[in-house]
Amino acid sequence: MNNKKKTSFFSRFYVVLCLAFFYLPILVTMIFSFNSSKSLTHLSGFSLRWYQELINNVEVSKAVYVSLSVAILATVISTILGTITAIGLSRSRKVVRDLILNINEIPILNPEIVTAISLMLLFSSAGFRKGYVTMLLAHIAFCTPYVITSVYPKVRSLDPNLANAAMDLGATPFEALVKVIVPMIKEGIFAGALLAFTMSFDDFVISYFVSGNGVKNISIVVYNMTKRINPTINALSTVVILVITLVLVAMNVAPAIMKARGYKGNKKRERILLCILAALLCVGLVRCGSVARGSHVLKVYNAGEYIDLSLLEEFEQEYGCTVVYETFESNEMMYTKLASGESYDILIPSDYMIERLIKEDYVQALDWDLIPNRENLLPEVLDKSYDPGNRYSCPYFWGTVGILYDTTVVDEEDLSGGWELLRNEKYKGQLYMYDSERDSFMIALKALGYSMNTTDMDEIQNAYEWLIAQRDSMNPIYAGDDVIDNMISGNKAIAVVYSGDASYIISENPDLDYLTPAQGTNVWYDAMLITRDCNEVDLAHAFINFMISEESALANSEEVGYTSPVASAFEEMRDTTYEGVSSYVPQIENDKNEIFGYQEPKVKQHYAELWTKVKAQ
């Protein structure tokens, strides 16, 4: 029909509506990149602060580079590989073709996490050093099938005589390919390339598992920021959008201008442009590769958002070395990477994980003579059950697990119930639990008066029933680190949190207070370890010594908000920044407090299964 060209009002409205839906979150991201405060829900004023931080943030700019170069390289390589494969497929016997096409579907059909784990297993069992190359290989691996699926149908619909005709006219098979076949299927190739770029640029799961040695793409950096949502990343995505918009405008406007000037497409110029692009990419690659080329390299693996990054630079300058700094989301994630063969020099996990690493011989004993700053440490943080005599570990931060509550909502007298506050139906629907099986079972076990390290099946069963009953009566949200931002915004009244996070949250939202329940709680310690196969033992000791110097410890505690194990820093923070913030001073004198111990795999699995049931049924 000829009204094909007219678009009705309703159609236009619908398109706008859909696009609004797609762009709403992006718009929010953009607006809040100009917010003067850290909040992502309340606008407090206009500022370019986050753009400043973006420029200064080496980690982000490196991540942008990695994301972009991996996406471009993976797109180019997988497009070429996919295209020649599609052409090859159309000329093969049916058996071979069907086999390849079926294999090709596996990465598309498999959940990303399975692909990620399987590739991680492959790279570690083959002894590959994880980093840029492994990430690139993995990206090519999951992009190529998409290219094949979009190019192959186009190849199949081609007249098989086309290439013959070209060769008949004197073209070599290669020329026939490039000059006849490829131009005929370029739509499919373009679609495949676009899909590959999209997949690669936005990938998180696979990248996370197959990369290492400090190579991170944007997604990994963003994921590690979950703990403290950082508007710097909003600034970044605003920049990304602007760049895309500019490119699109250029693409749409440039041809029009050229047309107006009577300029016809110039292949030479296009080629020169491509060469420049390739050269830029190469230069960038070399630059990126040379970042970690200091004479001594120390690889540190720490939890996300858990350090004052300027300390690393300070340390690098003082010792003339390079620090490769990587972060993990949980102790278990760290263990998974370590177990898959990844090597680090310094690890900063928690108590029970330390116990496990010692038991499984991943770490080496510290030479305390090389750590003279030991005398700065508080006596309370030393010689704990996870590492008696601190043979292997040096404390980094410490604290408790407790209840963060809104003083304007929760009644004073309800606090005496301790953990039972979490079952007080007055606060139904007002509750965040922490989505961690150990912490949740700890709460139930403590509320019931048991040890949180129990292996007694009846006690565990009782705790399980406690949690089930709580779930049914209270409708809690089992949240992760997003609890921090939620509590700052005052979305709910009660949350189970770590004392360090509580300090930070209370400093941002003074309506809140922190309760350490009288039934006892988990006292936890995060500490620095040197791995068994550390190559820079002296430097590693120097790093530990540096981190517990009075100045560093103060700066670190100030930035992160967690309680310092260094006496002077602890006292200074307690009396200044966190004056009156009860969570900064862990209440550990209660006899009923415990430290998490190592769990046998069977016990651990039992807990995990029960926790899955609590959440999923």
Next chain:
Amino acid sequence: MKQYKHLLKPYIIWAAVLIVIPLILIALYAFTEEGNEVLTLSFTFDNFRKFAEATYVNVILKSFRLGLVTTVICLAAGYPLAFIISRSPERVQGLLILLVTIPEWINMLLRTYAWMNLLSDNGIINQLLGLLGIDPVTMMYTDFSVILGLVCNFMPFMVIPIYTSLSKMDHSLIEAAYDLGANRFQTFWKVIWKLSMPGVVNGIMMVFLLSISTFVIPKLLGGGQYMLIGNLIESQFISVGDWNFGAAISLILAVIILIFMHFMKKMDSQDD
């Protein structure tokens, strides 16, 4: 025309190393017990038996229900969008398709965080409602927020294949239908819809697969109680550390997906 047959060779090697071997590794884990050394492999079906428990079956059912709902919404909302785009002037078509694709270039996590800020109890939407004097509505950590997040993220994967099949449709077929007396509605159902089936099937597969195996979006928008099969696999590999069980779930999921695919393909070829 056999000259190009050897072009297949690089990919055969590539696929063997980067697709088949990793898969064998996964299968190896699924059928063995924890702590096996290569020399003392002992095979077991325990990992699969464990899965038969009600909890895990529920997780699968919930994942499929959610995947289904997301897919249906994406189809219902995405088809008209693809249709309108394919009927608009050629210049506009390219632009609109780009506009649909661009959000996918912005980090998925970032977009999800933005939804969290929009939907939370004291979030932007509720603040706006407050200005209008409407009581805050709980949106976060519900089916609504999870499905919203999934639809927002995955709808382009529905729109683009449908658009592709609509735009390459021979326009004279539509004219033929009008000519034979079909009105707009009949032409749509009897011809356009049927002929766009390959795109629809493609879109359904993409969205369904993505939405039943995702774990980041449900975790962030639905909270920990939103236990889906992706979360279950992730937790087995990451927090529980039971790679064998994790691998077994992955295999089961893979098999279910293969059956589903087979079914969808059959439907596709029947309609064709």
Next chain:
Amino acid sequence: MKNKLIELVDLTKNFDDQQVLRGINLDIYENEFLTLLGPSGCGKTTTLRIIAGFEEPSSGQVLFNGIEISKLPPYKREVNTVFQKYALFPHLNVAENIAFGLNLKKMDKSVIAQKVERMLKMVGLSGFENRDVTLLSGGQQQRVAIARALVNEPKVLLLDEPLGALDAKIRKAMQVELKKIQREVGITFIYVTHDQEEALSMSDTVVVMNNGEIQQIGTPTDIYNEPENRFVASFIGESNIIEGTMIKDFLVEFDGNRFECVDKGFPENEPIEVVLRPEDLDIVSPEEAKITGTVRNITFKGVHYEILIETENRTYTVHTTDYAEVGRKVGLKLGPEDIHVMWKMGTY
């Protein structure tokens, strides 16, 4: 002829800035086999699409039995179309394709089956009911397309270059068959083609179009023998076209010679053009003719020879069964009835 069925009145059509139809006036009668003939881009397909309802005219009227229908959607018109590349629905089999229109009318299943069967028989495809249309040959698809359109018993069947995609032999056979079908069903066929032979052999009326305008309307014989202008003459068949002057009725002058002719009604000394069909020219000895020349080339064409004869002013093409060797001096003989005088392009 009989009743007027369709009237096109001052039809124009613009696409963007381009004028595709520049005022088409045409009457189409019941039971007529009418062909729109012209080179590609002449507007013939657009005219057909306006009749079918796929395009709306920019101005002008389409009257169907005297009623204006140019705003009526295609599915409400009593016309059906056979498309250039058939446009068979790939998701339906042969019988389902043919039954498509009947199903929409919610006709009884058994009636539909009967009609489909009858149609298949008419187009010679009995037993093909359940075949996949995409696996049929071009000629078979063509027949299905015709059956699919005719089964709806339209008043008019529109055919848009329906034989274009077929090879020569099948095309010939289909031409005969189409004509046969038209007689059988007794409805109006409007046929679009750029193939003059097809047009001449099948049609009752031929409409020659060029550049968005109608050049001539007439029976095939009229069009061939009495082309109204240079375009029609050169488009239909081969011809020698020569500029000349109409001295007076029945006397024309060209290349310095005066000839008797059968044309009249031109002003005296009017500049005109003369068409000489190659088969109307006879080769004689030089003495017998006013025009003389030398044989430059001779090609065997099966039924006849094509001989190029160079004269003082031009080269003539002659079709004859006589042989004449290259280099021979010959004369060209033409009688009054062999000369067709036309208006010069753009003057009528």
